[in-house]
Amino acid sequence: MARQHDTSRNLSQKPQPRRSPTIADIARLAGVSPSTVSRSLAGNERIGKETRRRIADVARDLGYSVNRHARSLRMQRSGILLVLIPDIANLNYSDLLMQIDSIAHERGYDIRIGHTGVDAGRVDRQAEELFTGGIDGILLTSDYCPSSISQRLAAGEVLPVVRTLSPTAPDERIVGVQIDEEAAAFDAVSHLVKRDYRRIAHLAGSPGVLVSRLRMNGWRRALVEAGLQIPDKFIGEGFAVDDGRRAARSLMARTVYPDAVFCANDLSAYGLMAELQANGLKIPQDIAVAGFDDLSFSSLFSPPLTTVRLPRREMAEASVRYLVDLIDGKATPSPDYIPHQLIIRKSSGDRKMEYEKPGC
Amino acid sequence: MARQHDTSRNLSQKPQPRRSPTIADIARLAGVSPSTVSRSLAGNERIGKETRRRIADVARDLGYSVNRHARSLRMQRSGILLVLIPDIANLNYSDLLMQIDSIAHERGYDIRIGHTGVDAGRVDRQAEELFTGGIDGILLTSDYCPSSISQRLAAGEVLPVVRTLSPTAPDERIVGVQIDEEAAAFDAVSHLVKRDYRRIAHLAGSPGVLVSRLRMNGWRRALVEAGLQIPDKFIGEGFAVDDGRRAARSLMARTVYPDAVFCANDLSAYGLMAELQANGLKIPQDIAVAGFDDLSFSSLFSPPLTTVRLPRREMAEASVRYLVDLIDGKATPSPDYIPHQLIIRKSSGDRKMEYEKPGC
DNA sequence: TTGTACGCGTTATCAA
DNA sequence: TTGATAACGCGTACAA
Numbered sequence: 014m015a016r017q018h019d020t021s022r023n024l025s026q027k028p029q030p031r032r033s034p035t036i037a038d039i040a041r042l043a044g045v046s047p048s049t050v051s052r053s054l055a056g057n058e059r060i061g062k063e064t065r066r067r068i069a070d071v072a073r074d075l076g077y078s079v080n081r082h083a084r085s086l087r088m089q090r091s092g093i094l095l096v097l098i099p100d101i102a103n104l105n106y107s108d109l110l111m112q113i114d115s116i117a118h119e120r121g122y123d124i125r126i127g128h129t130g131v132d133a134g135r136v137d138r139q140a141e142e143l144f145t146g147g148i149d150g151i152l153l154t155s156d157y158c159p160s161s162i163s164q165r166l167a168a169g170e171v172l173p174v175v176r177t178l179s180p181t182a183p184d185e186r187i188v189g190v191q192i193d194e195e196a197a198a199f200d201a202v203s204h205l206v207k208r209d210y211r212r213i214a215h216l217a218g219s220p221g222v223l224v225s226r227l228r229m230n231g232w233r234r235a236l237v238e239a240g241l242q243i244p245d246k247f248i249g250e251g252f253a254v255d256d257g258r259r260a261a262r263s264l265m266a267r268t269v270y271p272d273a274v275f276c277a278n279d280l281s282a283y284g285l286m287a288e289l290q291a292n293g294l295k296i297p298q299d300i301a302v303a304g305f306d307d308l309s310f311s312s313l314f315s316p317p318l319t320t321v322r323l324p325r326r327e328m329a330e331a332s333v334r335y336l337v338d339l340i341d342g343k344a345t346p347s348p349d350y351i352p353h354q355l356i357i358r359k360s361s362g363d364r365k366m367e368y369e370k371p372g373c
Numbered sequence: 374m375a376r377q378h379d380t381s382r383n384l385s386q387k388p389q390p391r392r393s394p395t396i397a398d399i400a401r402l403a404g405v406s407p408s409t410v411s412r413s414l415a416g417n418e419r420i421g422k423e424t425r426r427r428i429a430d431v432a433r434d435l436g437y438s439v440n441r442h443a444r445s446l447r448m449q450r451s452g453i454l455l456v457l458i459p460d461i462a463n464l465n466y467s468d469l470l471m472q473i474d475s476i477a478h479e480r481g482y483d484i485r486i487g488h489t490g491v492d493a494g495r496v497d498r499q500a501e502e503l504f505t506g507g508i509d510g511i512l513l514t515s516d517y518c519p520s521s522i523s524q525r526l527a528a529g530e531v532l533p534v535v536r537t538l539s540p541t542a543p544d545e546r547i548v549g550v551q552i553d554e555e556a557a558a559f560d561a562v563s564h565l566v567k568r569d570y571r572r573i574a575h576l577a578g579s580p581g582v583l584v585s586r587l588r589m590n591g592w593r594r595a596l597v598e599a600g601l602q603i604p605d606k607f608i609g610e611g612f613a614v615d616d617g618r619r620a621a622r623s624l625m626a627r628t629v630y631p632d633a634v635f636c637a638n639d640l641s642a643y644g645l646m647a648e649l650q651a652n653g654l655k656i657p658q659d660i661a662v663a664g665f666d667d668l669s670f671s672s673l674f675s676p677p678l679t680t681v682r683l684p685r686r687e688m689a690e691a692s693v694r695y696l697v698d699l700i701d702g703k704a705t706p707s708p709d710y711i712p713h714q715l716i717i718r719k720s721s722g723d724r725k726m727e728y729e730k731p732g733c
Numbered sequence: 734t735t736g737t738a739c740g741c742g743t744t745a746t747c748a749a
Numbered sequence: 750t751t752g753a754t755a756a757c758g759c760g761t762a763c764a765a
Contacts, residue, residue, distance in 0.1 A: 033504040033505050033506075035757095035758055035759085036758075036759070036760095037758080037759095045735075045736085046735065046736045046737080047736090047758090047759080047760095048735075048736065048737080048738095048759095048760075048761075049734085049735055049736075051759065051760055051761085052735090052760085052761090055760080059734060059735095060734070060735085061734060061735085064734080064735085076504075076521070078498070078501045078502070078504070078505055079505065079758085079759080080446070080505040080506055080507065080757085080758050080759070081442075081502060081505065081507045082441075082442040082443075082445040082446040082451065082506060082507065082757085082758080082759095083442075083446050083741090083757070083758035083759045083760090084758080084759055084760080085442040085741095085759095086440070086442040086443050086446055086740095086741050086742065086743090086757090086758080086759075087740080087741055087758080087759045087760050087761090088741085088759085088760075089741070091442065100471070101461070101467045101470055101471045101474070102464065102467045102468045102470075102471045102669070104462065104464065104467075107461045107462045107464075107467045108462045110461055110462075111460070111461045111462045111488070111491075114461070114486070114488060114491075115488075115491055115492075118492070118495060123485070123499075124486070125483070125485060126474070126484070126486065128471070128474060128475075131471075131474075131475060132475075132478070135478060138438070139483075141438045142438070142441060144393040144436075144438070145393050145438055145439065145440040145441065145742090146393075146440055146442060146741090146742090147440065147441045147442065161436070254669075254673065283670070283673050284673070286673075286675075287672075287673045287674075287675065287677075290675045291675070309462070309614075310643070310670055312647075313614065313643050313644070313647045313674075314647075314673075314674070314675075315646075315647065315650045315651070315674075315675060317647075395741095395742055395743085396742070396743070396744095397742080405751075405752085406751070406752045406753075407742090407743085407744095407752090408743095408744075408745085408751075408752060408753080408754095409750085409751060409752075411742095411743065411744055411745095412744085412750095412751090415744085419750060419751095420750070420751085421750060421751085424750080424751085439742085439743080440741090440742050440743070442741090442742080442743095443741070443742035443743040443744090443757090444742080444743055444744075445743095445757095446741090446742080446743075446756095446757045446758065446759090447742080447743045447744050447745085447756075447757050448743080448744070448757085449757070505758090506757090506758090734765105735764105735765080736763105736764085736765075737762105737763085737764075737765090738761100738762095738763085738764100739760105739761090739762090739763105740759100740760100740761100741758105741759090741760095742757105743756100743757085744755100744756095744757095745754100745755090745756090746753105746754085746755085746756105747752100747753090747754085747755105748751105748752090748753085748754100749750100749751080749752080749753095
């Protein structure tokens with residue numbers, strides 16, 4: 014029985030958002046024990062039909078919802094996946110993130126974001142929570158891997174960690190979901206060859222990153238198979254828009270221009286195109302361009318950019334599924350390559366074609 | 374004393390990632406009580422110098438890190454902010470999100486993302502955690518507000534909820550951090566007028582959204598003040614790229630073209646420009662274009678897009694600070710408008726100017 | 734079918 | 750300066 018006369022406490026307490034209902038509250042009002050409420054709300058237990066209804070009613074009336082921290086503490090399981098992303102404001106990652114979020118949700122998980130590009134120390138701390146129960150698993154999307162993770166991996170522990178997007182394995186033991194980067198680059202460059210471009214330069218990514226080497230290898234192999242000459246130097250390096258701009262300037266400083274450029278990603282291709290166009294060069298008439306990623310803006314540029322479409326949806330799906338299986342302790346076979354696709358747009362138009370460019 | 378001979382349990386247990394150290398473990402090894410460990414690790418308590426050192430050493434050796442769920446449960450405080458975002462893959466939001474994340478971190482908070490555009494029911498459930506201790510506060514970035522929040526707000530409760538980016542208040546009681554949308558639109562259109570454009574059309578946003586009405590008002594007012602005719606119809610509606618494309622087609626179906634279009638946001642301006650250019654129209658010679666948002670790609674288009682820069686960094690900073698103050702129960706004055714800025718680029722180039730377009 | 738008792742890891746209060 | 754104790758809200762083994 015509540016003591017009806019003890020109003021002093023109510024009067025003295027601050028206007029704090031009053032405590033939200035717990036299963037104990039429901040139990041009291043429904044005239045059952047807390048454990049019965051817990052079981053009933055969990056669903057799949059043997060509970061009296063009438064009891065179940067009464068509990069459900071009270072819970073609804075009270076606006077009950079479970080305290081996730083209490084549950085996580087008790088269950089030693091949080092239902093949270095940590096996704097490590099270098100840069101949310103990069104469309105390649107944010108698009109992937111959206112897919113991951115939606116698929117994780119289908120599997121009953123929420124995601125937290127670890128911003129590796131901004132503050133690695135902070136991300137390392139977030140990753141530690143894998144061992145304190147704060148998070149259940151980690152999804153890597155770049156070659157960054159928190160030190161605590163790689164240490165334990167090296168010690169032979171099996172951890173719920175999966176990598177996608179990036180083909181780089183910070184540790185061999187981390188399973189990855191990826192495309193065949195080299196084959197994709199090969200396809201893109203071979204397409205340029207087929208369109209009669211002959212001096213095909215490469216805007217390489219970052220030298221230290223495996224994905225750059227793979228895409229470069231694809232480019233090189235395509236040239237070799239076509240019997241074309243391989244330039245001794247790239248026209249530039251880097252994945253950022255400004256790297257593309259810089260590459261364009263260095264390109265235009267030469268005596269002989271390439272007639273096509275295969276860029277390691279779309280972003281740098283944007284910068285390259287913008288700078289070339291700002292200096293009066295026409296794409297693809299003067300120089301053709303191809304990229305890698307297929308960001309949503311690539312179809313909007315004038316001319317729209319030919320590029321390799323990264324199957325982000327499929328990668329998200331496969332990697333989340335794999336990670337969840339790992340968490341559940343189910344052994345699953347290591348996944349195959351996800352199929353990629355070359356999207357041909359006007360930036361690589363056949364140089365001998367007539368363009369529907371009006372005017373001029 | 375640990376029973377040295379009780380190895381049976383170690384043998385029988387599965388290769389589970391063994392339990393991570395707790396303060397109890399540290400206490401045992403350091404020869405003190407758990408409470409002392411807790412206080413010492415928390416920092417600002419009166420702890421013996423030697424004791425403190427010993428505890429710190431043991432904690433480091435064990436690789437201890439705090440269990441966030443246990444702490445949150447005990448503290449009734451999670452250190453997590455829920456940010457409601459319609460679409461992470463929209464640069465306007467993802468850029469804002471990055472700023473928010475970084476500033477929230479400075480203030481000691483982590484953020485969780487609520488994807489209102491994808492699954493509103495799910496977001497409503499996430500918002501419920503404000504009352505169960507799962508999250509400490511909510512940051513709104515669109516006009517979407519979870520039902521449980523608006524209900525309690527309507528009931529007069531004071532909640533740690535702040536809105537930014539969107540000028541729409543789902544509820545008057547929610548404080549907002551915003552720019553003067555109407556003035557910004559006015560500035561953009563006035564700039565077009567100054568550049569001698571006379572038939573300035575408007576690609577409106579979504580009719581139901583306040584931000585659309587504000588930007589439209591700014592457009593209208595600028596025309597009125599310049600003594601120009603106000604078209605009886607918009608050339609289209611919507612914020613998406615495809616809405617811009619559609620608007621371009623409807624525009625080109627007319628007998629008299631406008632000579633400039635003020636778009637409610639950059640994304641729709643991208644679509645408009647792409648479609649106009651695909652049909653041989655030149656920007657700005659045939660039609661000038663201005664947008665709103667200043668996404669990072671707007672400087673890359675050819676021609677680069679004139680637009681209103683949304684001060685996302687400043688908005689993130691002010692709104693997070695305000696939210697944290699609200700959580701801490703500090704009364705702060707409602708913030709003023711954040712200053713905006715018009716970024717003038719070539720898409721609104723003076724029509725009488727000679728362009729450095731080569732060729733032709 | 735339901736209730737009792739306990740523990741998940743932490744911090745706050747109180748007493749020493 | 751330190752330790753014992755309780756409590757945050759939940760789920761579950763065990764007993765009834």
